[in-house]
Amino acid sequence: MAQKAHVFDRLLRQDKLKTMWCSGCGNGIVMQALVRAIDKAGLDPDKVVVVAGIGCSCRANGYMNVCGIHTNHGRAIAYATGVKMANPNLHVIVVTGDGDCTSIGGNHFIHGARRNIDMTVVVFNNSNYGMTGGQFSPTTPYDAKTKTSIYGNIDPNFDISILAKASGATYVARSTTYHASMLTEQLTNAINHNGFSVVEAMCDCPTLFGRFNKQGDAAEMLLNWKKAAVPVKKADNMTEDELQGKVVIGEFVNRSDRREYTDIYEDVIKRAKES
Amino acid sequence: MEKGSEFSLNKDFCKSCGICVALCPVHVLAKDDDGKPVMESPDKCSGCKLCEYRCPDFAIRMGGKEE
Amino acid sequence: MKDEFKVLTGNEACTLGALAAGMDFFAGYPITPATEIAEYASELLPKHGGKYMQMEDELASIAAVIGASFAGAKAMTATSGPGFSLMQENIGYGMLAEVPCVLVDVMRQGPCQGVATVPAQGDLMQARWGTHGDHPVIAVVPCSVEETYYETVRAFNMAEAYRTPVFVLSDAMLAHMSEKVRIPSAKELTIVNRKRPTCAKEEYKPYEDDGTGIPPMATFGDGYHWYVSGIIHDETGFPSTNSPEQISSQVKRLEDKITRNIKDIESYEEYCTEDAEIIIVSVGLVSRVAKGAVDAARDRGIKAGLFRPITLWPFPEQRLSELAAGAKTVMTCEMNEGQLLQIVRQFTKGKPVILVTQNDGTIIEAEIVLTAIKEVN
Numbered sequence: 158m159a160q161k162a163h164v165f166d167r168l169l170r171q172d173k174l175k176t177m178w179c180s181g182c183g184n185g186i187v188m189q190a191l192v193r194a195i196d197k198a199g200l201d202p203d204k205v206v207v208v209a210g211i212g213c214s215c216r217a218n219g220y221m222n223v224c225g226i227h228t229n230h231g232r233a234i235a236y237a238t239g240v241k242m243a244n245p246n247l248h249v250i251v252v253t254g255d256g257d258c259t260s261i262g263g264n265h266f267i268h269g270a271r272r273n274i275d276m277t278v279v280v281f282n283n284s285n286y287g288m289t290g291g292q293f294s295p296t297t298p299y300d301a302k303t304k305t306s307i308y309g310n311i312d313p314n315f316d317i318s319i320l321a322k323a324s325g326a327t328y329v330a331r332s333t334t335y336h337a338s339m340l341t342e343q344l345t346n347a348i349n350h351n352g353f354s355v356v357e358a359m360c361d362c363p364t365l366f367g368r369f370n371k372q373g374d375a376a377e378m379l380l381n382w383k384k385a386a387v388p389v390k391k392a393d394n395m396t397e398d399e400l401q402g403k404v405v406i407g408e409f410v411n412r413s414d415r416r417e418y419t420d421i422y423e424d425v426i427k428r429a430k431e432s
Numbered sequence: 433m434e435k436g437s438e439f440s441l442n443k444d445f446c447k448s449c450g451i452c453v454a455l456c457p458v459h460v461l462a463k464d465d466d467g468k469p470v471m472e473s474p475d476k477c478s479g480c481k482l483c484e485y486r487c488p489d490f491a492i493r494m495g496g497k498e499e
Numbered sequence: 500m501k502d503e504f505k506v507l508t509g510n511e512a513c514t515l516g517a518l519a520a521g522m523d524f525f526a527g528y529p530i531t532p533a534t535e536i537a538e539y540a541s542e543l544l545p546k547h548g549g550k551y552m553q554m555e556d557e558l559a560s561i562a563a564v565i566g567a568s569f570a571g572a573k574a575m576t577a578t579s580g581p582g583f584s585l586m587q588e589n590i591g592y593g594m595l596a597e598v599p600c601v602l603v604d605v606m607r608q609g610p611c612q613g614v615a616t617v618p619a620q621g622d623l624m625q626a627r628w629g630t631h632g633d634h635p636v637i638a639v640v641p642c643s644v645e646e647t648y649y650e651t652v653r654a655f656n657m658a659e660a661y662r663t664p665v666f667v668l669s670d671a672m673l674a675h676m677s678e679k680v681r682i683p684s685a686k687e688l689t690i691v692n693r694k695r696p697t698c699a700k701e702e703y704k705p706y707e708d709d710g711t712g713i714p715p716m717a718t719f720g721d722g723y724h725w726y727v728s729g730i731i732h733d734e735t736g737f738p739s740t741n742s743p744e745q746i747s748s749q750v751k752r753l754e755d756k757i758t759r760n761i762k763d764i765e766s767y768e769e770y771c772t773e774d775a776e777i778i779i780v781s782v783g784l785v786s787r788v789a790k791g792a793v794d795a796a797r798d799r800g801i802k803a804g805l806f807r808p809i810t811l812w813p814f815p816e817q818r819l820s821e822l823a824a825g826a827k828t829v830m831t832c833e834m835n836e837g838q839l840l841q842i843v844r845q846f847t848k849g850k851p852v853i854l855v856t857q858n859d860g861t862i863i864e865a866e867i868v869l870t871a872i873k874e875v876n
Contacts, residue, residue: 244572291717
């Protein structure tokens with residue numbers, strides 16, 4: 158059988174590596190899962206566009222050998238919507254962080270899901286704003302210490318997967334950097350899914366969030382995900398108390414009952430031409 | 433062929449985070465003086481490739497090519 | 500062949516001009532007094548296979564327009580003052596990433612919510628400096644419904660030629676008044692399309708000066724794997740913040756792109772300026788009132804003349820300087836607290852510059868402008 162070059166050589170810009178992320182940063186694990194998923198899904202790299210917002214995770218597309226735009230904070234999904242709508246044959250992927258996606262980007266997130274426009278949104282959720290030094294974000298756990306919650310965070314947090322589901326996303330899944338293979342599989346499914354797909358990747362910021370909350374080094378933070386993770390089927394039979402401090406992982410939504418947005422717009426074009 | 437002999441490390445990319453060494457299910461990796469992984473027991477390597485998948489820096493390859 | 504005429508509002512003329520220029524994507528958010536541009540686009544675009552999107556807000560609208568342009572579309576949005584304010588950060592992205600697109604601002608009374616339904620010219624400086632940092636701007640200000648049509652076409656052409664967002668500034672009255680427009684035949688209009696690269700894929704550098712100052716722009720999906728960051732970047736599109744020299748040279752290249760092409764971008768109308776002792780500088784709809792005042796002044800033997808920038812930014816400083824040199828006084832006639840005044844003053848070589856304005860949501864009458872002319876005569 159003919160051998161292909163390693164996926165790292167085919168889909169990464171080797172001349173841009175090594176990454177700018179800290180030692181042990183989970184972003185690299187998520188990015189690797191994404192790159193493998195693009196490969197597994199058999200996408201033509203010429204047709205892949207990765208749109209990023211602002212934050213540590215959003216540097217990911219600069220390392221990927223496909224088309225990429227590094228846009229403004231929170232706005233990646235809006236830019237990506239334009240890309241996809243203008244050429245629905247492009248495979249559009251968004252890389253975003255917890256703050257980028259659900260804080261400043263929250264509105265675009267819910268409307269992208271509402272439209273069910275075909276794109277894969279990868280949320281690198283490391284529970285803080287890393288690039289600006291480790292402030293709390295809409296996913297920082299209650300009582301956690303961050304640069305702007307030194308007395309303990311009091312802001313309630315989003316469950317990004319529930320938010321995605323409620324907004325109408327038709328594929329929603331969550332995994333962690335510990336579960337790298339599961340993450341790759343979810344991202345592959347998300348890419349192959351024709352609709353607004355969200356994969357929430359729980360990842361680690363050992364330099365900031367992890368250090369402020371004494372979560373150990375990078376390896377220990379990965380093992381924390383292993384301890385905290387509960388597969389969705391098991392979680393369905395657990396009480397809210399039992400789920401405290403846990404992270405439910407798995408596929409939450411995989412719907413085929415909603416038409417994809419660019420597809421529906423073809424009906425509009427047809428009607429307009431006939432009118 | 434020993435699966436562990438497929439292990440290769442790009443030392444320039446490696447940032448010595450220690451994930452691969454700590455999380456290898458069969459403990460065949462060890463840290464050198466710089467904290468970077470070395471394949472200590474290639475005969476015991478199971479070829480699971482988790483070290484490659486969980487490396488945040490694309491520094492590890494288990495096998496240069498894929499089929 | 501007989502000319503075709505339509506009676507159109509300014510907003511309708513804008514959408515039709517955009518379609519004539521090849522617009523195939525519009526993304527917007529309803530806002531008075533620009534909404535009809537979107538409505539007409541939503542009706543007409545799909546008839547031609549184009550796409551209309553109503554986004555969740557103005558930030559998303561301009562972002563989607565820029566995204567669509569990366570994917571090869573000729574894209575436009577339309578808004579008014581408050582929406583223009585919201586768009587500024589993403590406009591900056593369009594500027595730095597050098598993405599062709601058109602943004603129409605139908606000006607209304609400001610600040611803040613102001614008065615949505617009345618005309619004003621309070622966004623002239625916002626068009627120039629609304630987004631942070633240093634950046635050149637191309638902005639056109641039509642004065643009639645017909646000119647709105649043709650200037651929208653020109654805006655698209657300049658966006659494509661110079662790889663930049665271009666603004667069309669209209670106002671609430673021009674947007675809704677009806678005038679006759681001569682519709683050009685398809686072959687009459689020159690349509691400009693962006694330069695695309697012809698080099699090998701691995702050699703492509705999306706921000707490399709090819710000698711014209713305007714790099715060719717590949718379309719996503721064509722096989723060129725290119726990237727651009729909103730961080731100051733080098734010719735590859737990747738961040739280049741390592742040296743002061745790199746930062747400075749990238750910013751200067753953006754400025755230079757417009758400066759070296761200024762003769763093709765500039766556009767202005769001169770009326771009775773040959774021997775004018777009083778030069779009135781005015782843009783947009785209110786310039787027609789100023790023109791009427793010039794006529795009335797001339798009837799009274801006063802040597803008044805009108806200088807009307809059609810391209811407001813970059814400002815036609817050289818021509819204004821020449822006219823001011825031969826004049827005794829310069830006036831600006833506008834609908835704000837003196838935004839044109841601020842720029843005009845810089846190029847009038849110490850000549851007195853008088854502001855004639857009415858900033859109350861109504862169009863100034865020619866009689867008032869004439870009185871001001873008589874006072875300085």
